[in-house]
Amino acid sequence: MTRYAVIGGVLVVLAWGWLSAFSWFDALALCRVHLDVDLLEGDRASIKQAIALVRREDPPAYRDLCNWVDRIQEERECRAGDPQANPRFRGAVVPIEWLEPAQRRAREAAACYVRGSRIVVMRRAREGENPATLLRERAEAVKRTAGYSRMFWTDAPR
Amino acid sequence: MTRGRWWALAALVVILVLAGRYLVWIDLANRCVIRIRPSLVGYDNTMVKRALDTLRHGSPADYRNVCIHVATINPNPACGGFGGGCFWHHEGQKGRATIDISTEHGLIWTVAIIVHETCHAIQYHEGRPPRFDLEHECYNEDDRIMRALVQFE
Numbered sequence: 001m002t003r004y005a006v007i008g009g010v011l012v013v014l015a016w017g018w019l020s021a022f023s024w025f026d027a028l029a030l031c032r033v034h035l036d037v038d039l040l041e042g043d044r045a046s047i048k049q050a051i052a053l054v055r056r057e058d059p060p061a062y063r064d065l066c067n068w069v070d071r072i073q074e075e076r077e078c079r080a081g082d083p084q085a086n087p088r089f090r091g092a093v094v095p096i097e098w099l100e101p102a103q104r105r106a107r108e109a110a111a112c113y114v115r116g117s118r119i120v121v122m123r124r125a126r127e128g129e130n131p132a133t134l135l136r137e138r139a140e141a142v143k144r145t146a147g148y149s150r151m152f153w154t155d156a157p158r
Numbered sequence: 159m160t161r162g163r164w165w166a167l168a169a170l171v172v173i174l175v176l177a178g179r180y181l182v183w184i185d186l187a188n189r190c191v192i193r194i195r196p197s198l199v200g201y202d203n204t205m206v207k208r209a210l211d212t213l214r215h216g217s218p219a220d221y222r223n224v225c226i227h228v229a230t231i232n233p234n235p236a237c238g239g240f241g242g243g244c245f246w247h248h249e250g251q252k253g254r255a256t257i258d259i260s261t262e263h264g265l266i267w268t269v270a271i272i273v274h275e276t277c278h279a280i281q282y283h284e285g286r287p288p289r290f291d292l293e294h295e296c297y298n299e300d301d302r303i304m305r306a307l308v309q310f311e
Contacts, residue, residue, distance in 0.1 A: 073264065075263070075264035075265070075266070078308060078310050079266050079267065079308065080310060081305050082300050082301040084301075085297040085301035090293075090297070102305075105311065109311065112310035113309045113310070114216070114307050115212075115216040115306070116212040116213065116215035121265060144311075145310075148309045
């Protein structure tokens with residue numbers, strides 16, 4: 001009996017460690033959001049800080065996150081259009097200043113929601129970015145995008 | 159059953175589970191099956207599946223086009239000017255085609271590449287000639303899908 005209890009305990013600890021290492025895992029709220037970051041440049045810890053802030057500040061938004069988002073994916077930026085649709089830009093590196101305002105705002109956004117998924121894409125931190133500002137921007141973006149996901153799947157504004 | 163057969167059965171189950179997870183997209187409700195080739199350079203086949211799932215819910219019309227015109231997705235390195243995909247014109251592309259895509263730029267771009275290359279498959283199936291400048295139409299398609307699906311404010 002004792003042996004089985006020990007094996008069970010070890011398995012629980014391993015599962016807990018696994019879940020906590022690669023995702024936001026809140027057992028009490030039955031909440032798990034996978035965090036997908038770049039192997040070299042990614043930063044899971046700061047995404048977790050942003051989610052912790054949302055949990056503290058805005059419980060309804062946190063519930064939205066837990067219910068309607070199953071993955072936060074860190075990418076270089078959000079892209080809300082392809083500049084190459086304009087033949088002038090095809091095959092060239094397009095400076096952000098040349099983009100139309102909506103595309104520029106998307107690239108500057110801390111995060112975006114991809115309609116049809118339960119995935120939030122979060123912009124990777126840029127060099128020299130102020131960590132406190134980034135944390136605040138990410139927390140606000142998590143609140144907003146979790147709401148977008150809920151609205152997509154339920155068709156209901158809060 | 160002997161121990162050897164148990165091991166063989168277990169190995170078969172593992173192979174089937176891994177193949178189901180990484181090498182094929184099966185959507186019975188929409189009668190859509192797409193083969194996903196193994197990636198030789200570590201690209202993520204699950205990203206292709208996430209992109210297909212996003213299209214299925216986010217833009218059913220585009221998803222239908224993918225199911226009708228594409229049989230195989232080859233997630234290997236970028237080969238085209240678009241920055242992530244190609245469609246090769248040859249006899250083998252009659253019927254449902256094969257498209258090459260990369261997943262290295264993330265989910266949004268992967269969705270866009272699938273739509274872009276599917277647009278080329280449609281052009282091919284409509285009998286449009288190769289070397290004719292058909293890119294413009296497909297760039298507009300990937301631009302459209304990104305604008306439709308990405309919500310940031």
